Amino acid sequence: MSKPKVKVAFFDFASCEGCQIELTNLGDTVFLGLLEHIEIVEFREVMKETTSQRIDIAFIEGSFTREADRPRLESIRARANVVVAYGSCAATGGINALKNHQTDYREFVYGKDAEMPHLDSFQAQPISAAIQVDLAIPGCPIDQAEFARIVSDVLHGKAPTVPNYPVCVECKLRETVCRYQSGDHCLGLVARAGCGAPCPADGVPCEACRGMVDSPNQPALLQVLMEKGGLSQLRAETKSRLWTARFRNEE
Amino acid sequence: MGCNCATTERNIYMPRECLITKTRQLTRTEKQFTLQLKDGSHFTYQPGQILEVSVPGYGEIPIGVASSPTRTDSFDIVVRTVGRVSTAVNARNEGETLWIRGPLGNGFDLNKLRHQRVLIIAGGLGLCPTRSLIQYILDKRQEFRDFKLFFGSRSPAEQLFTDDLAAWRRSPAVDYQETVDRADANWAGNVGVITTLIDRNEIPRDTRVIICGPPIMYRFVMLRLDAIGIPHENIFVDLERRMKCGVGKCGHCQINNLYVCCDGPVFSYDQVENLEEAFS
Amino acid sequence: MKTYFLPQHELPSFVSTLLQTTRVIGPVAKKHKFVFARLASADELRLDYDVTILPPKKAIFPQTQPLLKFSPEGYEDVGTPQPQILFGVHFYDVKALDMLDEFFTDGHADRRYLDNREATTIVASSIQHINERAFFASVGADVKPRGHDAFLTAIEGGYVYEILTDKGEALIKHGSFRAATGDEVSSAYAANAEALDKCPQHIYHSTREIGRRVRAAFGRDEVWDELAEKCFSCGTCNTTCPTCYCFDVQDKWNLDQASGVRERTWDGCLLDDFARVSLGEGATDNFREKAAQRFRHRVMRKTSYLNEKLGGPACVGCGRCAIGCVPDIADPVRIINRIMEG
Known part of the structure; x- marks a missing residue:
């Protein structure tokens, strides 16, 4: 390939990181095939390196549940050409949003540690509640084939679509x-x-x-x-x- | 109903390669392409017929031919950026390639228009497919009687083919009248919806009328034409639907038992007026 | 053409022999249901099936099928198909394939369909078990199946094999067939007549009368709203229908991100976006916005719109839509009876 590779980074917020794990399950053919065209510059589940440089595509996993996360999200947005919220937590609030209907979850989950300050959070919201998102791909976890297709579409500047049928x-x-x-x-x-x-x-x-x-x-x-x-x-x-x-x- | 589609390939989904000889950005979202078949063959079609225009990897979209077959060296299409395929098409430039299938469907029945008074009522992007007929009539002007053209746009900035419009304003061959829904500071012409042009003209009852524009336009224009008493078989409409295959298979453009891609896109009004979903 | 007899115990070796040289697709069990699938061995074949989840049209008009290959330089044709045998097709599904043959030939001959169709030998088979939702005896009863190459009927002790075409005849050399006796032919006739007699659901109106009355009910919004109240727009009635043939077309790049395929995938007129168009800047227009409009479109298409072209309704009474619809609102028998009652 003579064209420069597209720089891709993966970020996670309130989530189980299962979507990143699912990506590592893509398999050699697909993953190595994609690596012909993209360069992964940050991906916590598989590498130590991080980046503060410009990114072509930022994939964000996890929901927005703490005000403290807003600056980091804004920084990603400022550096990325395309922001993709992937996985249901990021796309819709996902399973995290269950707590939006409950009041006792902290005590229930953390018992005597419920009042620890790092557990402060508000309602689970999609990433789009904090920053502008170009595309949201739901799924818990995301679907590998859909991910590969969407990367392909983004590489070609073709707006990816997510089905609207059951x-x-x-x-x-x-x-x-x-x-x-x-x-x-x-x-x-x-x-x-x-x-x-x-x-x-x-x-x-x-x-x-x-x-x-x-x-x-x-x-x-x-x-x-x-x-x-x-x-x-x-x-x-x-x-x-x-x-x-x-x-x-x-x- | 018959169909005048041309699918010469064994595989009816196989497109033909075209060289883009010229492009012109008509408005912020609309781009005009002048095309020639790369195999050197002459592209034959009827005014009002459609093409499936494509870019490999992005897909196909149905587009009406915007020039007349009387202008033989090339043909024009106009593409509005609305979705994935049109965005990819409009990213192409002079010297590059586009692919087409067609011509598809039935265009304007010239036998029903020759030696008649003709009125074309076009709204917005509806000027593109009708331009094929406008050019045809102007090129064979002696074959037609009175020729009126009414064109309505939302605003002066959204007017298409401004060179053509300037020429038509001056031309004795066509009685061209225009209006915009909203004027701007430089606009000195008519302001108001297109039916106001009908109201200020004497339209003889034997006029053949062609209507092409947004769906809402048809209803109001038809009310006026009915008041004049123009027979419905003398009114022709150019319909738009979602289309995928363009050859009467995929089902998306179906209105009742008709396929817009094959049986149309041009219909006489009496063919479709009683078909539910045609104008609703 | 001739009629043969194959003893019961000879069927497995006949099918096994076919399998050795040709792709054979036949009914097999899937949990407590049946599907058409490529046979790996003769003992998978379940000619006692009632109805399959998807119709056998998928063997000729697959759920997803490439139309073209592309590269940055342009398009090229995809290859031609290998011969295959579609084994054990009930007569109603043969009628449906006859309709698809008509649709894909009419106007512009669709070689992507017809090449597959011509590469297929269809061995129809008698109905041994009838689904409780089937109404094949009373819909388009005067439209006979024609597209099969042979018809296999289960009778006492074996199968009567009626040959209709050379392709059907070409198979008999692979099995221990002998000429059928007059009694065996009579038994086969009786078995197929019995399947019609035992068909559980009925529409008691003529095709013409249904077409006329359903068409006349187009504007009765209250009826369509009532019929479609529980519709999920899931398209199961389309997807499982043997006579539906609508499709979407999409381009997909290969992993090299340069070449790819333009392929079609079954679409359904019940799905929300089927008639939706982009207007630009995210705006859309939907020519059938409401579920009731889409529901009505399907009913019109099955009972009325295509009758002239087909000489009968675009429905063969297999009952798949009735079986598959979870809220159970898609059954043509009930829909037609509801409309006919006024």
Whole structure:
């Protein structure tokens, strides 16, 4: 390649760093293939080096939960041409946003250490609550194939897209037996696709880790979870909060 | 309905290579390309037909041809930057390559327009596909009777083909009238929606009318034309839909049983007026 | 053409022999359901299936299919397909493939479809178990299947193999076939007639009457709103439909970031963005914004829009949409009956 390589950095905020781990699972072919075109200048899970230089693409994992994180986010934004919030924590607030509906989580999780100052945080918010984000890729963790496609699009200056159809589409395309036809329930009906629907294929209901489609039919979801999925009303109502708490908050 | 698409390749999805001989930024978002087929062959088409224009890796978009087949050395398209493909197309420049498939669909039925009075009503980007017919009529002016052209834009800055407009303003061959929704400091012409131009003219009932513009325009223009009493088979509309394949397969442009890409994009109004979803 | 008989115990060796030289796609079990899949061995074949999750059209019009290859220099054709045998297709799916043949030939012949179609030998088979949602006996009953090369009917002691084309005939040399007796042919006829008689769901109106009345109901928004109230716009009714053929087209770069493929993927008119266009600066317009409009479009397309071209409805009564729809609102039998009741 005669063209200079695109400088890419990975940053993490409130998250499990599972999305970075998932990237290390990309495999030699894809990862080394991408490395022909990109130069990774910061990636905490795999290297010690960090950078304060200009970056072409900044991938940010994790949600924005502390005011203390704002300057670091702003510094990344100022140095990066493209900012991608990747993984559900960064894209939507993700599973962290569950706490937005609770008050006792500090005591519950940390017990006698609950009042330690480094545990101060506010509601879990997507990265876009702090800085301008060019693209948000949800997923818990992100999908490897989607990541590779999005890097490819960004390299070519083609605005990447994230599907706005439900996971049902991807289950059907790969002929997964529907959870509802196995006496189970599933959120795939309203969940944003793009993951390739691996969970139902493994016999696990979709938990909508990528959030919901733009126009989810939520009244029908509640009805289906109770009538076809056999959930109680309380469980049907709280069920879809796991990764979509912030969506509910907004409505 | 028949179809005048030209797909010469064995694979109907195979594009042909074109050299960009000239480009011109018409407005902030619209760019004009003048193209020639690279294999040296002459590109034959009817005014109003469409192309699938593409850049490898980015995809294809349907675009109406914006020049007349009477101008044989090259042909024009105008692309507005709206999405991923149009952004990639508009990043191309003179001397570079674009790919096309087509011409696709049915353009203006010239047999129904020849020896008739013709009125073209174009709004905004609707001037691009109708420019193919405007040029055609001007080049074969003796084959047509009175020729009026009404053009409406949102603002003077959004007017397309300003050189053409200047020429048409002066030309005795066309009665060109224009309006803008919002004037600016330098605008001395008409201000108001395009129907105001219809109101201030005497339009004979036997006029053949071509309408091309944003969906909202059709409804208001049709109200005026109905008041005049112009038969619907003499009114022609150029419809726009989401299109992918351009050859009547992929389903995106379907309105009832019609495929806009193959059966249109030009329809006589009586063909489509009772089709739900055509103008809603 | 001739009709042959294959004893029950000879079927595995017939299929095994086919497998040795050709890609064979047939019904296999997937948990408690069935799918068409490439057979690795003859014992996977489940001719006793009721219906598969996806129709066998995927063997000819795959979920994702390259249309072209590209490089910075331009485009080139993709290769031509290898021969394959589509084994054990129920008659309703043959009818659906007949429709796809029509759609992809009409106007501009789509070689990407037709090359695959021509490389395929279709062995249809009798229906041994009928899904409770099937209504194949009462939809387009006067439209007969034509696109298969042979028809295999299970009878007592074996299979009657009716040959319709040279491609169908070419297979018999791979098995221990003998000429069928008159009684065996009669038994096969009776078995296929019985499948029609036992078909559980019925539409009691003519195609013409349904087409006319459904079309007339276009403007009855209250009916469509009611029918689509629980619709998730998930497109399962499209994706599982043997006569749906809409697709999206996308370009994808290879890892070298220079070459790539332009490929089509099944799309569905129930999906929110199916008729959405970009207007620029993030604005969009959707020609069928509401779920009820999209729901109506599908019903119109299956019952009315394409009838003239097809000589019948664009539905074969397989019941897949009814089976797959979680809120159970997609069943054409119920939709049509609801509209016909006024």
